[in-house]
Amino acid sequence: MNLTVVSLNVAGCAMQVLLLVAVAGCSPLTILSATSPSSHFRSETDLSYGDADCQRLDVYVPKDAVGLRPTIVFFYGGGWRSGVRGRYEFVASSLTRAGFVVVIPDYRRYPGNVFPAFVEDGAAAAAWVLDRLDRYGGDPEEVYLMGHSAGAHIAALLALNGQYLRRAGAAPSDIAGFIGLSGPYDFLPLEPGYLREVFPSSTREASQPVNFVSRNAPRTLLIHGLDDNVARPGNSRSLAARLSEARVPVTLKLYEGVGHGRIVAALAPRFGFLAETLADTVAFIEQVGNAPD
Numbered sequence: 001m002n003l004t005v006v007s008l009n010v011a012g013c014a015m016q017v018l019l020l021v022a023v024a025g026c027s028p029l030t031i032l033s034a035t036s037p038s039s040h041f042r043s044e045t046d047l048s049y050g051d052a053d054c055q056r057l058d059v060y061v062p063k064d065a066v067g068l069r070p071t072i073v074f075f076y077g078g079g080w081r082s083g084v085r086g087r088y089e090f091v092a093s094s095l096t097r098a099g100f101v102v103v104i105p106d107y108r109r110y111p112g113n114v115f116p117a118f119v120e121d122g123a124a125a126a127a128w129v130l131d132r133l134d135r136y137g138g139d140p141e142e143v144y145l146m147g148h149s150a151g152a153h154i155a156a157l158l159a160l161n162g163q164y165l166r167r168a169g170a171a172p173s174d175i176a177g178f179i180g181l182s183g184p185y186d187f188l189p190l191e192p193g194y195l196r197e198v199f200p201s202s203t204r205e206a207s208q209p210v211n212f213v214s215r216n217a218p219r220t221l222l223i224h225g226l227d228d229n230v231a232r233p234g235n236s237r238s239l240a241a242r243l244s245e246a247r248v249p250v251t252l253k254l255y256e257g258v259g260h261g262r263i264v265a266a267l268a269p270r271f272g273f274l275a276e277t278l279a280d281t282v283a284f285i286e287q288v289g290n291a292p293d
Contacts, residue, residue: 001240001241001243001244001250001251001252002250002251002252027087028261028265029087029088029090030087032090032265032268032271033086033087033088033089033090033093033268035090035268035269035270036089036090036093036094036268036269036270037093037097037269038089038093039063040062040063040064040093040096040097041060041061041062041063041092041093041096041097042060042061042063043058043059043060043061043092044058044059045058045059045086046058047059049105049124049125049127049128050121050124052108052121054106054107054108054109054121055105055106055107055108055121055124055125056085056105056106057085057103057104057105057106057125057128058085058086058089058092058103058104058105059101059102059103059136060089060092060093060095060096060101060102060103060104061096061101061136061137062096062097062099062100062101065099065101065137067137068137068138068139068140068142069099069100069101069137069138069139069142070099070100070101070138070139070142070143070144070176070285070289071100071101071102071103071129071133071136071138071139071142071143071144072095072100072101072102072103072144072145072146072179072285073103073104073105073125073126073129073143073144073145073146073155074088074091074092074095074102074103074104074146074147074151075104075105075107075122075145075146075147075148075150075151075152075154075155076088076091076104076147076148076149076150076151076264077147077148077149077150077151077152077182077264078109078149078150078151079149079150079195080109080110080115080118080150080153080198081109081110081111081194081198082109083106083109083150083151084106085104085105085106088104089104090267090268090269091104091264091267091268092104093268093269094267094268094269094272094278095267095278095281097269098278098282100285101136101137101138103125103129105121105122105125107121107122107125107154108121110194110197110198111194111197114197114198114199114200115198115199115200115203115206115207116157116164116203116206116207118150118154119154119157119158119164120164120167120168122154122155122157122158122164123158123164123165123167123168123170124168126143126145126158126165126168126170126175127165127168127169127170129143130143130170130174131169131170140174141176142176142285142288142289143174143175143176144175144176144177144178144179144285144288145158145159145175145177145178145179146178146179146180146181146281147179147180147181147183148181148182148183148263148264149181149182149183149184149230149231149260149264150184151183152180152181152182152183152184152185152231153183153184153185153209155178155179155180155183156178156180156183156185156209156239157207157209157212158175159172159175159178159217159218159220160178160209160212160213160214160217161206161209161212162216172216173216175218176218176219176288176289177218177219177220177221177284177285177288178217178218178219178220178221179220179221179223179281179284180220180221180222180223180236180239181223181224181263181264181277182223182224182225182228182230182231182236182260182263182264183209183222183224183231183235183236183239184231184235185208185209185210185235185236185238185239186208186209186210186234186235186238186239187208187231187235188204188205188208190204209239210238210239210242213239213242213243213245213246213248214246215246215247215248217243217246217248218248219248219249219250219284219287219288219291220239220240220243220248220249220250220251221250221251221253221280221281221284222236222239222240222250222251222252222253223236223253223255223263223275223277223280223281224236224237224252224253224254224255224263225254225255225257225258225259225260225262225263225275226254226255226256226257226258227256227257227258227259228258228259228260228263229259229260230259230260231260233254236252236254237252240252249291251284253276253280255275255276258274258275262274262275263275263277264277266278267281
């Protein structure tokens, strides 16, 4: 296991971001996407990967892409109960600039749905992508599952528990890597609150990604802020340890002075000063792409 602790002194920059959001009177995610360039990619939006209204996704393709490109399926967070894919265009802006095809799906959420509905949707979205890689110039040897917070939980279960992808008609071996940002992977027992309804007691053990680690897991990058009080850093430490024990190549990046939201906000093109998320993600994908079979 590779472990890196990065110390960032960004208090002043973070204050500027908070001031910008307060003055604008809108959500931070809207600001991040509104300030992100879009001229370098083309997009196809509101595509259906299932019958439910929320089973839709957006695809972003670099305009100057040459040859087959790595493809990233990104799942946003929101506590399994909120989130809108369009607000994460800033993620696609940076990752397409780096040369990747990016897909961002919506998925079923609480209160209308509970575990494992959102993971099943993630599998359906991933299968949809794997079936259409040639349409968007995606490299079938380089498909990555990536997510932040609750989205990292979904991506982790897809990467580690092959039953979801198989049931959706895809092969778990088609996934080249998993990138988890501030994810909950080992979060039992649950404290009192709505999560006890999101994760019914009968399926609670099956909701923990750490319970499905095996030698067949894909190469993994785990990024977590040490100041995260939403999904504790111990989640990533625990999963990294399990992967390492199973002899799965895993890199754990822990950022000092960084909290839960800053990890994903740092993916925005003009907010890279918040954390090294983008640089570490790009480096990981390049490493996997150059790794021997």
